[in-house]
Amino acid sequence: MKNGVVIVGAGHAGVQAAASLRDEGYDVPVTLIGDENELPYHKPPLSKTFIKDSAAVPQILRAEAFYETGRIELRRGVLVERIDPVGKRLDLAGGGSISFDAAILATGSRPRVLRLGGGELGGVLSLRSVADARSIRELSARIEDAVILGGGFIGLEIAATLSAGGRRVTVIEAQDRLLGRAVAPAISSHVRQRLEASGIRVLTQTTVERLEGSNGRVEAAIASTGERLPAQMVIVGIGVVPNMELAAEAGLETANGIRVDGQMRTSVPEILAIGDNASYRHWFSGADVRLESVQNATDQARLAARTITGHHDVYRSVPWFWSDIGDMKLQMVGLAQASDRSLVVGDVSDNKFSVFHYGGERLIAIESVNRPADHMLGRKMLGAGFSPSVEVVAAGADAVKSAFMDAQKQVAADPA
Template identity: 70%
Template sequence: MNNGVVIVGAGHAGVQAAASLREEGYSAPVILLGDEADLPYHKPPLSKTFIKDAEARPQLLRGETFYSGNAIDFRPGVRVARIDVAGRQLDLADGGRLPFDRLILATGSRPRVLPLPGAELAGVVSLRSLADARLIRELSAGASDVVILGGGFIGLEIAATLAAGGRRVTVVEAADRLLGRAVAPGVAAHVRRRLEEAGVRVLTGQTVLRLEGNDGRVVGAVTGSGERLPAQMVVVGVGAAPNVDMAEAAGLATGNGIRVDASMRTSVPEILAIGDAASYRHWFTGQDVRLESVQNATDQARLAARTVLGHSEDYAAVPWFWSDIGDMKLQMVGLTAGGDRNVVSGDPAENRFSIYHYLGDRLLGIESVNRPADHMLGRKMLAAGFSPAPDLVAAGADLKAALAAHQEKTAAE
């Protein structure tokens, strides 16, 4: 009997894997397991449009008829207890068993937990799922003061959204600047200025010692300096941890995620892993990375489907990311860690600029604020292996023409 492919996780990665299997001509069973009751949905809007609009509905990744129309057996509300590698089956939490020929783990990540006194109080929330977003939307309707722990993308997106809705918002970040693991200091400083101008109070180099409650509900946060911040809601946004427990228990190799090769295979070749939970050796940097982005999730899913069908390809997608924080659309392409110089194009004072990051004369990536054309061109340049000279960027040269010339030369050679 052909047991086909079972996909654990119905987020961006899992749904794309199911779709790509059918697009690539896979005809055996495809079973997609999701642990939520809802149809799979887009996650990026949850921290923005969804929480500010009481009437907003989740944006579905695919309509309900897509699954039945493509013979994808989508099973919501299913939790997997264990992977039986030897028996090639899943033990389900309800006692059932599900055999597979190939297994794709798209288990994603979960919010990191702060071991903070008072963290158990009602009104202390994190955002990772639709249920979380619904709770934040409900709580924010009755909150005048909100404290956000963590100055990463999720925390700042929520801060900007709630401040625009009239709440008094304070962001507390333990590091000395915002977005410390995500963008250059210049972009982080710009984001901070714009948020503060919009009414968000930002405290960096600060921690929260405890949360205070009344009748089981949070009413405030006490910082390391002794300041008490009133809060009817506290949002914890201090990063995410990959969901690897099930893979580890099954004996799969892990290390800041489920270890995969260039074709998305784990240490057990019949099992693949993709998306937020997968750790791999990056083709551009030569370093082990785990990327949390929709682009990475969907591109890895497409490749995993081709791997299942017997194609031999290495993952070589150019990574890109985005975040909407207030009136700033941040777009990042490439991986800029390790750069030794940068060039600014555009004017931060106009809230429109890009920072080009280099290692020597090699372009590593571009961070853009409200400059989508720079971002799109950057994706093309990195995919083509083209690094415009830093002095050309500084002079405002026509980089599109320079890329075209590079491509013509490469084709001729």
Template identity: 55%
Template sequence: MTSGVVIVGAGHAGSQVAASLRQEGYDGPITLIGAEAEAPYHRPPLSKAFLKTPDAKPQPLRGDDFFAASGVTFLDGAVVQRIDVAAKTVALDDGSHRSYETLVIATGARPRWPAIPGADLEGVLAMRTIADARAIRERLAHVRSVVVIGGGFVGLETASTLLALGRTVTVLEIGPRLLGRAVSPVVSDHVLTRLSAQGADIRFGTAPIAITGDENGVRGVALSNGDTLPADLVLVGIGVEPECDLAAAAGIACDDGILIDHAMRTSAPNILAIGDCTRFHHWHADRPVRLESVQNATDQAKLAARTILGHDEPYRAVPWFWSDIGDMKLQMVGLSFDADAHVTVGAPADNAFSVYHFRAGTLIAIDSVNRPADHMTGRRIIASTFRPSENDAATGRVNELFKAWQAADGLQTRAAS
């Protein structure tokens, strides 16, 4: 009997590759190993609905009967301590070993932590796992003042939720704007305006130098400018680091993530890697990237399943992301690296607009706020050979022109056949 596929990590990526293998017809054994004592769950709701509802439960990624019905062995609360590449086994923390024919590493990422005094105090938390969300929710009854370190997506989502729950929130961002690595300055300014109107105190160019507290936990945050902010809760949101220690210890090539090729293969035979823990040359950006998104994790998992089944296809999924911050649905498609022109369509004052990013005259990305049609069309445009101009965007005609282009392309295709 074959030892089959072993998947390390039961998040969005790991659970998807198990499902995709069965959907693609794989009939061998599948073992899914998750370090959390939880069935695989959706992470995005943790910073929003889960915090707002005291008795909310995690939203499962799969139905209750998925594992039994699919013949997938799920080991929850199990930590893989070592990969033996030569023996094709993984060692678990209970002393047992699992053999594999193919191993998939989907270990995700861990929150980056500030290297300042007091960062280990009770009440200094991140928002990454269900355990983090529960810990924050359980403390809320005793929390009045919150300091969020970092102006990224998860920190701002949580900040907006806590403001809606009546807490005082201060956001510290060392850079000059919010979401600086992810969206255009127009969107950054808009998010700042909306969060400030909601009551957030947002400070730029300000770094925490220490977190203060006592035996009961955190009490304040000392800043680089000499101020000290009161805080009953400190939320750390300064990015994540790929969980590649397990792979690196096994001799698998890593560099700011587990290095993979176009088909999700690592440098080790019979071992693939997917999701937030990976770094790869992206077809759209034309450079090595590490993408932390549900979309990337899901699409890489689907391709990994096909690789395991003997296909050799390049990863060509269009990158897209989303974030719900208060009454703003942010949707991003494409990667705007090196964009040299930006066209805004719609009205930020109406809380509904899009920013089209061009590089050398080619549309490469769109940031949208409450304009879902622009986002959905943008996903199809970037996957196609349609090339709208900056003027097309400025006149608001991109969606209309793409629809006409699709119709004409369909006519040409039928005529050629």
């Protein structure tokens, strides 16, 4: 009897991989291993609706019946201690092992650790799991002041949520702008202005020297400027690191994640890696990337299932991301790192605009604030390899749609 597939990690990627294996007709054992005792759940709401609503419960990815009817063995609260790629076996913490024909590593990532004096004090928290979110929610109900370390998506989502709940919030970012590695300066500036208008204090080009407290609880953050910032809660949002230790110890190739090819195979073909921990050469940008998004995780999971079931597809999904920060829905499609010129369209003052990014004459990304139609059209255009000219984009959304429709008609009429 075949040993089947073992999936390590029960987040978005792992659950989708299990579902997709069954969708692809895979009819031998599928085991899904998660290190939490919860049913697998959606993570994006944790920084928003979950922490602001004391009655909120985790939004599960699939009902428990899904695993039963799909004959997916869900093993919760289990840690994998090592991988034996030669023997095709996973050794479990506390004893026992699981053999596999193929394994999928969907181990995700974890918050980067804060290394400064006072980092061990109570009230210093990060967010990656529902247990973390519960801790933040419970503590936020008893505090007045919060300091957020890091001006990335998670930090700003939490900052907006806490501020809306009546807390005094300060965001500290070491770089010269918020979301500096994620979005264009125009959007960074806009996000900062909206957050400050809502009462959040933002300090850029600033770091924290140390945290101070008493009786084991944090009371203040001492900024690099010397200012003492009251804080009964400090949220650390300074980035994440991929969970690749299991792979590295097993001898799999790693480089800012677990290296995979276009079919999600690692340097050991029977072992695949997907999601936040997978590093690969991206077809769209030509660069080595490791993307942290639900879309990337689930699309790679679907492809991994097809790889295991004998297909030879290559990963070519257009990357897209989103974040809800206060009254701003940010949506990004494409990868803007290689942009050499940008065009802002829409009404910034009305909190509705987009930034179109070009690399030469090629449209490579669109970043939108409260302009979902631009985002959806962008996903279609980038997926089709269509680049409207800057002049067409400047003429307005209707002109872009018309140009794209004309191009699609031309392709249909002359597919060669």
